[in-house]
Amino acid sequence: MSPSRKKLLAATVVALILGAIAYYYRQSQVMTVETTPVKRGDLVITVTPTETGTVDTDATALVKAEIAAQVVEVRAQEGDVVKAGDTLMRLDAEQAQAKLNLARSALEAARSRLASAHIALQMDKARTTAALAEAKARLGDATQKYDKKKQLFDKRLIPLGEMETSEAEQAVARAALNTAQANLQQAGVQERQIKTAEADVKQQEASLRVAQLNLDYATIRTPMNGTVMEVPVKAGELVQPGTPVARVTRMSGLYVKALVDEVDLSRLRLGQAAEIKFDTLPDKKFSATLFEVSPGVSIEKLKSRNVTVKLRLTDPPPFLRPGMSADVEIIVNTLKNILYAPAQTIMSKDKEHYVYVIEDGKVAKRAITPGQSNWDSTEVRKGLSENERIITSLDQEGLQPGVRARQK
Numbered sequence: 001m002s003p004s005r006k007k008l009l010a011a012t013v014v015a016l017i018l019g020a021i022a023y024y025y026r027q028s029q030v031m032t033v034e035t036t037p038v039k040r041g042d043l044v045i046t047v048t049p050t051e052t053g054t055v056d057t058d059a060t061a062l063v064k065a066e067i068a069a070q071v072v073e074v075r076a077q078e079g080d081v082v083k084a085g086d087t088l089m090r091l092d093a094e095q096a097q098a099k100l101n102l103a104r105s106a107l108e109a110a111r112s113r114l115a116s117a118h119i120a121l122q123m124d125k126a127r128t129t130a131a132l133a134e135a136k137a138r139l140g141d142a143t144q145k146y147d148k149k150k151q152l153f154d155k156r157l158i159p160l161g162e163m164e165t166s167e168a169e170q171a172v173a174r175a176a177l178n179t180a181q182a183n184l185q186q187a188g189v190q191e192r193q194i195k196t197a198e199a200d201v202k203q204q205e206a207s208l209r210v211a212q213l214n215l216d217y218a219t220i221r222t223p224m225n226g227t228v229m230e231v232p233v234k235a236g237e238l239v240q241p242g243t244p245v246a247r248v249t250r251m252s253g254l255y256v257k258a259l260v261d262e263v264d265l266s267r268l269r270l271g272q273a274a275e276i277k278f279d280t281l282p283d284k285k286f287s288a289t290l291f292e293v294s295p296g297v298s299i300e301k302l303k304s305r306n307v308t309v310k311l312r313l314t315d316p317p318p319f320l321r322p323g324m325s326a327d328v329e330i331i332v333n334t335l336k337n338i339l340y341a342p343a344q345t346i347m348s349k350d351k352e353h354y355v356y357v358i359e360d361g362k363v364a365k366r367a368i369t370p371g372q373s374n375w376d377s378t379e380v381r382k383g384l385s386e387n388e389r390i391i392t393s394l395d396q397e398g399l400q401p402g403v404r405a406r407q408k
Contacts, residue, residue, distance in 0.1 A: 031405040033396060035358070035389040036342060038380060043340045046275075046329040046374040047267055050306055053258030053276070053326040059250035060322065061224050063088060065239040066217040067096065074235050076246060080228045085221050088228070088246045091239070093218035096211070103211040107204035114197040121190045135177040142166075142173035226250040229322065249322055256288065256313070256326045259306035262297055267332040274311050277327040280319055287314040290330055329375055339380040343373050345390050355384070356391040358405050363391065365401045 069091035076088040149166040152158045222228075230247040233239060256276055260268065274288040294308035311328065313320070345355050346368065354367045368383030384390070389407065393399070 029404060030361070031363070031396070031398060031403055032408050033358070033363070033391050033399065033405050034393040034408050036345070036392050037387045037389050038339055038341050038384045040337065040339050040386045043335040043338055043372070043377055043379055044331055044374060045333040045335060045372045046331050047260055047264040048330075048375050049258035049309075049328050050261050050304070051259060053256045053311075053328045055254055055320060055322055055324040055326055056257045056310075057249055057251075057253045057255065057322050059224070059226070059253030060229075061222070061226070061248045062244055063220060063222065063246040063248060064241075065091070065220065065243045065245050066241055067091065067214050068238070068240050069093070069095070069218060071233055071235050071237050071239060071245075074231060074233070076222075076228045076231060078228055078231055081226075082222045082228060082248060083225050084223060088220045088222055088231075089233070091218040091220065093215055096215040096218050100208070100211040100215050103204065103208040107201070107208050110197070110201045110204040114194065114201050117190065117194045117197045121194060124190060132177070132181060135173070135179070135181075139170070139173040139177045142170040146170040220245055222246070222248050224248060224250060251320070254313070254316060254320055254322065255291070256311045256328060258309055258311070258326070258328045259298065260309050260330075262305040262307055264332075265293075265307050268293055268307075268309065268330065269332075272330055272332060274328060274330045276311065276313065276329075278317075278319075279325055281317070286317065288312060288328075289314065333372065335372060335379055338371070339384060339386060340377045341380050341384065341390055342392060343376055343378045345392050345394065346370055346378050347394070356394065356399070356401070357389065358391070358407060361404055361406065363399060363401050363403045363405045366390075 071089055072092050073090040074088075075090070076082060076086070082088070146166045146169070149158060149163050153160070153163040226248040227250075228246060229249045231245070233243070233245050239245060268290065270290055270293065272290045274290055275285040276288050277285055288311040290309060291312050292310040296307075298306045298308065309330070311330070341355065347354055347356075352367060353370050354365050357364050357366045366383055369381045371379030371381045373379060391399070391405075399405075
């Protein structure tokens with residue numbers, strides 16, 4: 001082989017090697033990305049609360065102690081099913097019983113005083129009435145004698161001394177009548193004393209009722225049917241009036257409460273269906289119905305205006321408990337036969353909405369017009385076609401328009 005041919009062959013081999021190196025280098029710089037196709041079908045549109053919902057109930061009773069006493073027995077435990085009137089716990093009733101006994105004694109004494117006052121009044125009335133009648137009779141007799149003596153005296157048939165004696169007798173009889181009348185008026189004072197005694201009896205009766213009520217408070221009962229959710233006290237502890245001793249909840253009254261942004265208020269209607277998920281069973285959705293929308297808007301959080309909504313589960317699961325968290329989606333519409341894409345693949349900036357696609361082996365930015373959406377998917381009204389693939393691995397390092405890429 002001539003020297004010129006050898007040189008040409010060597011140059012060709014070098015060129016091929018360099019081309020292969022360049023090809024493999026370019027291939028090694030191609031980013032592998034994950035994609036998903038744009039789909040056509042029905043899309044359920046939902047309203048999602050601004051934060052996780054909470055299982056709540058209006059049928060709950062926070063039972064509190066009414067008297068200061070020591071807990072001597074706790075009968076109910078957390079999880080017990082109870083009926084209205086069942087005993088939850090007993091408090092030391094010794095002091096309450098002593099006060100009740102004292103109140104009974106005080107009432108008996110008051111009633112005895114009232115009875116004695118009534119008897120005394122009746123006896124005084126009889127005595128003063130008889131005395132008054134007697135005084136009137138004596139005055140009448142003395143007056144009649146005086147009149148006769150006066151006629152005889154005027155005719156000078158009796159001496160002055162006899163006339164003065166008759167006048168004195170009349171004066172004594174009149175004074176006796178005045179005294180009898182005064183004594184009769186004293187009965188009015190006794191009647192007022194009886195009214196005071198009657199008021200004392202009523203007061204003692206009220207004190208007895210209070211003492212009996214305090215004794216009844218020593219036995220703490222549940223005011224409603226339900227399940228004992230909490231018993232924060234133990235036997236031997238001292239409770240004060242107002243101390244919470246138990247919480248009872250009617251489990252059939254549980255619902256889910258959540259906050260919805262005010263911008264979605266116009267889309268909500270009572271009776272709308274909803275889907276709820278719980279952390280304890282995250283892969284299962286439970287059907288529910290929107291039954292209440294608050295008439296007011298909450299402004300507790302800065303720069304946020306929320307409306308409280310309540311949803312009742314169609315078939316509440318047995319694990320449901322007040323206070324549990326709940327992920328809520330309220331179904332407000334169903335779009336038929338439309339294009340949609342995963343909501344997390346759609347980006348926005350300066351009011352522009354776009355996705356990333358692969359065009360000619362490179363990442364390309366594609367502007368789109370989105371429509372309604374739910375938590376997972378968004379309607380695509382313009383910019384994409386059915387089955388066109390869009391990039392989903394948006395958090396991949398180095399991903400940007402112009403970068404060489406291939407589908408995984």
